[in-house]
Amino acid sequence: MSVTGRPTSRDVARVAGVSQATVSLVLGGKWRGRVSERTAAAVRTAADELGYRPNLAARSLRLGQTRTALLVVPALTHEYFARIYTGAARVAAEHGFGVVLYPSPAGIGPAPDPFGSARAAIDGVIASSMAADALSGIGDGGLPLVMLDSEPAPAGGAPTVNLAVADGIRQVTRHLLGLGHRRFAHIAADVDTWTFRVRTETVAAELAGVDGVRLRTERCALDVEAARAAARRALGGPGPRPTVLLCDGDVLAAGACKAARGLGLRVPQDLSVSGFDDLALATALDPELTSVALPAEEVGAAGMSALLALLAGSPVVPAELPVELVVRSSTAPPPPSP
Structure with missing residues (x-):
């Protein structure tokens, strides 16, 4: 001893x-x-x-590595990013690595550059595209990088681990069309990243060729009250009232449900509402929310596995993880036209 x-x-x-x-x-x-x-x-x-x-510190000195990865996310207040960390940390621990978490102090949105002080203390980075502005210093530092929820890079760029976002939006849009809805309002996140651009583009593409469809898009911050205001604008706008609010996330859907109740509308009898993410919030709402389940822990695990492969000098191919529509009681056929 x-x-x-x-x-x-x-x-x-x-x-x-x-x-x-x-x-x-x-x-x-x-x-x-x-x-x-x-x-x-x-x-x-x-x-x-x-x-x-x-003694990992002594071992790191011998190997010239810290055996530490930096995970850059926009916020931990969102369940999705907390679950990404859980998956990344699990795989890291299996390989004798630690994960240092760097959330943006401002919450959802770009994180400040953390690399001035951290560059010498980490071996590589896993980063959400929603915190991409924090990554400007990586190229000069030569740190291995894996991007999450990011547009696939050209050959030689940082490997990506993505969700099948387009397929998820396609599933929920087709579900709503199958119920008979033709008057859509898309409550879209006003965040300029790949994952939200894909959602907007896919909704428009899916509805473009369907006879009789009307689509109105209202953009808002990723916030319940902002979504409530956006839903009120959509429901009170000119022309026939939408019969469905298709939301970019469960948090936005919660705001949409508040707007509906405030206007005396019943969900789903008068108005269907759908979400995306399938957070714990989806089953806390009444009625429970139709949403798209995202394997967040698997995203974190795959991101860490990709980084470990980079550090080992192995080739890494872009990954896309499947998502699944979960139908609950917040969506139903539209009410009869007056």
């Missing part, structure tokens, strides 16, 4: 009956082909019994 009272690799070697070099190979994940399964198991058991944890 060391003078600090903490177990050392020598203690683990003694209990397991092996050399310190063998302990380093096993706990460093480099034992396959050099050490038997039985010996590796004995080392891990001894380490667990002693409560031994490798």
Whole structure:
């Protein structure tokens, strides 16, 4: 036992009956082909019994790496980004890495540049496109980078991990068309990033060739009250009232539901409302919200796996993860025309 009272690799070697070099190979994940399964198991058991944890700081100095990734997101107040962190941290831990989280102090929107102080302390970066303005210093620093929810880069650019956003919007739009809706209001997030541009473009493309369809788009901030105001504008605008509010996110859909109630409209009898993200909020609303489920933890996990591959010098291809429409009671056929 060391003078600090903490177990050392020598203690683990003694209990397991092996050399310190063998302990380093096993706990460093480099034992396959050099050490038997039985010996590796004995080392891990001894380490667990002693409560031994490798000195990652000393190891980093030897390897010239910090074994730390920086995850840049616009906010942790949004459940989606918290779940991304959970997935990234899980994969990182499996490979002896840590994840430092850098949320924008201002919430949803571009984060300030964190790289002046962090550049020397991290091995690579995983970043949401919604915090892309924080990434201006990466090119000069040569840090490996993986982008999330970002337009796929040309060959040689940063690898991307995306959701099938267009397919998700297509699913919900076709669901609403199948119910018989023809008067649509799109409550669109007023955020200039790839993921929201795709949503707007896909809604317009899906409705363009359908006879009798009317589409009105109202843009607003990613905020309940902003969405409430946008929904009121859509419902009170000139022409026949929309029969459905198709929202870019569940938070916007919550604002849309508030607007409907304020106008004396029932959801879904008088007005259908759909969301996107399938947050916990979707089932907290009454009626429960039709939404598109996004595998956020898988996005984080895939982003971390891609970064690990970059650090290992392995090729990384862009990834697109599937999404799924979850139909609940906030959508129904439109009311009969007066």
